[in-house]
C-alpha cells in the first residue's frame with residue numbers, strides 16, 4: 001500500500017502579511033537543531049507504519065520556505081529517509097520554492113537529490129500587489145526561476161498564484177493570467193486570497209487600510225481563471241488546482257481522497273489507518289518532545305463525525321466528488337444520512353450539485369461556493 005510523506009520546514013526569511021502557516025524567522029543554528037530532531041522523529045514514526053509492507057510514493061516538502069534549506073542537511077535527511085522507507089519507482093517528490101531564493105546551482109542539486117516536482121510561489125506578476133502581500137520577490141526572480149526550471153531539465157513543475165488581491169481589478173487579473181499561461185507550467189494552483197484571523201492582513205482589512213474585491217467580482221475572477229485555463233488545455237481537478245493532462249499533484253490527491261499520509265516537522269498532520277495525528281505547532285515544544293524521546297503529538301485520535309465531515313468537504317472540492325460507495329465502506333453509513341437532505345435537495349434543484357451515479361459532486365456553478373455549500377450540507 002502506498003504512503004505519502006509531508007515534511008514541514010518552518011523557516012522563512014520574511015513573514016508575509018496574509019500567511020497563517022506555522023513559520024519562524026530563519027536561523028542557521030535552529031535549522032541544524034530542527035534537522036537533527038527531524039531525523040529522530042523519522043525513526044520514532046517509522047515504528048508505527050509497517051514500513052516493510054508500504055512504500056512511499058509521494059513526498060512533499062512545504063513550509064515555510066524550503067528553498068532556504070541548507071542542502072547538506074537536506075541530503076543527510078533524504079539519506080535517512082531512504083534507510084527508513086522503500087521509495088516507489090514512481091515517486092513524486094515535490095519541493096516548494098520562493099523565486100527569490102533559488103539559483104541554477106541549487107536547482108540542480110535538488111534534482112540530483114531526487115526532487116522531481118518543484119513548485120514556485122509566484123502569486124502574482126504585479127509588483128505592487130506582491131508588496132501589499134509582503135512578498136519579497138521581484139518579477140525578474142519569477143521569470144528567472146521559470147527559465148531555470150526548464151533549463152535544469154524539470155518537466156514536471158508547478159506555480160502557485162493568488163487572486164482577489166487588494167484592489168485587484170479584472171484587467172490586472174487578466175494580465176496575471178496572460179503571464180502565467182505564457183510561461184506554461186504543467187500545474188497551476190490558483191488560490192483566492194483569504195483573510196486569516198490574527199494576520200497583519202486581517203488587521204489592515206478590518207482597519208479599512210486594505211480593501212479586497214467583493215463577492216461578485218471575486219466570483220467573476222474565478223470564472224475567468226477557469227475559462228482562460230480551460231481554453232489553454234488546463235483542466236480543473238480540484239477547486240483551486242489546474243493541470244495539463246497527466247500533471248495532477250498525486251500528493252494532494254491522496255489528501256483529498258482520504259489516503260494515508262505521514263507528516264513530519266512542527267505543525268505537520270498525519271492520517272494513518274483512519275487515525276489523525278497532529279504535531280506540536282511550535283518549534284521549541286517540538287524539539288523538547290524529540291529530545292525526551294517522544295513523538296511531538298498534540299492529539300492522536302479524531303472523532304468519527306469530524307472525519308466524515310472532512311471526507312465530504314475534501315471530496316466536494318475535487319472534480320470527482322464524494323464516492324457514495326467509499327463513504328459507506330469507510331464509515332458504515334450512507335453519505336446521504338450525514339448531510340442535510342433538505343439542503344441537498346434544494347442545491348440539486350438549483351443546479352449546484354450533481355447527484356447522479358456513485359459520486360456526489362459540485363457543478364460548475366456550485367464549485368466556487370464549495371466552502372459555503374459544505375457548511376450548509378453538514379448537519
Ligand code: SF4
Pocket residue numbers: 011012014015016019020021023063064065098
Ligand atoms: S507565505 Fe510562504 S514565504 Fe510567506 S510567510 Fe508564509 S510560509 Fe513564509
